[in-house]
Amino acid sequence: MRIAIIEAAYYKEISAALHSGVINTLREDYGIKASSITTYSVTGAYELPLVAKWALDSKQFDGIIALGCVIKGQTDHDTYINQSVFHHFTMLALDYGKPIINGVLTTNTKDQAWARAGGNYSVERKSHKGEDCAHALMEMIQLKSKLT
Numbered sequence: 001m002r003i004a005i006i007e008a009a010y011y012k013e014i015s016a017a018l019h020s021g022v023i024n025t026l027r028e029d030y031g032i033k034a035s036s037i038t039t040y041s042v043t044g045a046y047e048l049p050l051v052a053k054w055a056l057d058s059k060q061f062d063g064i065i066a067l068g069c070v071i072k073g074q075t076d077h078d079t080y081i082n083q084s085v086f087h088h089f090t091m092l093a094l095d096y097g098k099p100i101i102n103g104v105l106t107t108n109t110k111d112q113a114w115a116r117a118g119g120n121y122s123v124e125r126k127s128h129k130g131e132d133c134a135h136a137l138m139e140m141i142q143l144k145s146k147l148t
C-alpha cells in the first residue's frame with residue numbers, strides 16, 4: 001500500500017502538527033511503514049488539488065491525504081479558496097476512483113486551528129484532524145477493496 005500526503009505550508013506549524021498526527025496514526029494503528037508514505041509540500045491550500053492530480057496520474061498511490069489550514073481573514077478570500085479546493089478534491093476522487101481525504105482546516109482563528117490540530121502550549125486539544133484523516137483514509141481503502 002502506498003499513501004501520498006500533500007501538505008500546504010502556509011501555516012507551517014499547524015500543517016506539521018496535522019502531518020505528525022497522520023504519520024503516527026498510520027504507523028502505530030495500521031502498521032504502515034515509512035517507506036510506503038510519500039509527503040509533498042506546496043505553498044498553500046490552492047495548490048493541493050493540482051499536486052493530488054499529479055500524484056494520481058503517477059498511479060503510485062492507493063490514497064491521498066491533503067493537509068493544510070485556511071483561516072478566515074477580513075475578506076471572502078478564504079471562502080473562494082475553500083470552495084475551489086474542496087470541489088476539486090471531490091472531482092478528482094470521483095474521476096480516479098481513489099480516496100482523497102480532506103484534512104484542510106477551515107477556521108475563523110488560529111486558536112481554533114490549533115485546537116483541531118492536537119493543541120499547543122496555549123490551546124487545549126479539541127480533536128486531532130490529522131489522526132481522523134489517517135483513520136478515514138484507511139477505512140476508505142479497506143472499503144474499496146471489499147467493493148471492487
